[in-house]
Amino acid sequence: MSSAPEHLHPVDPSNGEPLAPVAVTTAEALEATVAAARQAQATWADTPLEVRCSRLRSFAAALQGDASEALAQQVAREMGKPLREARAEVRGVATRVESFITQAARACAEEVGVEGGIKVTVRWRPLGVVAVIGPWNYPVATPNNLVLSALVTGNAAVLKPSEFTPRTGAMYHALLTEHLPPGLFGLVQGTGRVGAALVAGDVDMIAFTGSIATGQAIMREAASGMKRLVLELGGKDPMIVLPGADLEAAARHAAIEATRNSGQVCVAVERILVHQDIAETFSQRVAEIVRGLQVGDPRDEATQIGPMANARQRDLVLGQLARARAGGARFLVEGEARGPGFYLSPSVVVGVTPEMDLAREETFGPVVAIQVVRDADEAVARANDTVYGLGASVWGPAGAETEAIADKLQAGMVGVNRGLSTAGGAPWVGWKMSGFGYTRSAAGMRQFMQPQSRAVRA
Ligand code: NAD
Secondary structure, three states: OOOOEEOOOOOOOOOOOOOOOOEOOOOOOOOOHHHHHHHHHHHHHOOOOHHHHHHHHHHHOOHHHHHHHHHHHHHHHHHHHOHHHHHHHHHHHHHOOOOOOHHHHHHHEEEEEOOEEEEEEEEEEEOOOOEEEEEOOOOOOHHHHHHHHHHHOOOOOEEOOOOHHHHHHHHHHHHHHOOOOOOOEEOOOOOHHHHHHHHHHHOEEEEEEHHHHHHHHHHHHHHHHEEEEEEEEEOEEEEEEOOOHHHHHHHHHHHHHHHHHHOOOOOOOEEEEEEOOOHHHHHHHHHHHHHHOEEOOOOOOOOOOOOOOOOHHHHHHHHHHHHHOOOOEEEEOOOEEEEEOOEEEOEEEEOOOOOHHHOOOOOOOEEEEEEEEEEHHHHHHHHOOOOOOEEEEEOOOOOOHHHHHOOEEEOOOEEEOOOOHHHHHHEOOOOOOEOOOOOOOOHHHHHHEEEEEEEEEO
């Protein structure tokens, strides 16, 4: 990292116009931010859990009205998310605080046992300073999950937002930091270079959400200091649709969850594996629903699908679509790119085959990609034939038979006749290359802590 002043140049995805530049954090400022976090953490670790929780509650209470609306507007401006989706993202941050508090209380509880005259206590202690590195697709919700997990368990946090959404990151940071002791929650800005410098800095853990490739780079860099890791990575979520399913509900789920946020969702429906007996009816209904989706300016209240967040992502999706077409896939709905900005309307593609990268690589775009399978066994085999393992869903007759298919899926989060869910304190977790470590749930909170056992002769 250099010490010379540099800037990020974010762009409004709805028109391609430059937004105000954001200064990149210098090497010296990064070091000072981490040092301040470390100093503040010593006191924070000794602050009673109830007090830490009350700070988070006051953040949640403040994230209402004008503050909440301003943050949602910022998300819409910087990444092109339709305003109503952006509002839901921000609302979710405020409403989820209580569940972080509940899980933290479970995670922080001491465990005591007596055996052979020895009293053993297991205490869960914070790790120290957690570097949080975020993506652009949910620029508030994803860092927030990691930041709140770190803070509530007694750690300090330093956030590096995505270079595509720096102001959203700065606004989130300003809102939360107001409720925390000075220095405890730091902010640095920049590209992957600054992210790498933060990983190499004086931090004890890296909590990361982003691509597999970056996750691997972080894992390599973290190895020398044996730093703790939570990596929430990409997915290629399959949706299996079988005879006996509620086809209307399944078609609606497919159409909406493959195109929400322009498909830029880690747990989007990326692949549909539909039984041959219902494939035609199902595909036609999906196409009908997709044709009715409203594409437009993210700030228009009626818009369901805005532009893609950046030209790089749009071009990646266009490349996958072109190669699928060349490989013989058919378009029931043809997505069109248009400017100014990075608009790409949704596509419904049938005749997708397992070798196509539309079936293998994360698409992260507004594409419903449909493969036809002979039976449930073939669906399961194809669903699992991937390095990814984030989410999955299976749609079939209600009951044990469909649940038995879910049992065979290699994914961290599985839905049966619905999308995946983290209700009831379930973890947010990826299997295979979709993740390393996990969050939410009491066990997820403990990823941000170090167990320490103490044995005392009675
Ligand atoms: P990305 O990996 O390109 O970038 C993520 C962040 O890492 C950015 O802030 C970037 O600046 C930083 N970075 C890049 N190189 C780095 C390095 N060497 N060291 C440290 N930091 C570095 O990912 P993206 O394009 O911003 O996000 C999209 C990806 O995120 C998709 O794959 C998506 O599936 C995934 N994602 C996963 C989840 C989940 O919960 N599993 C949630 C949201 C997004």
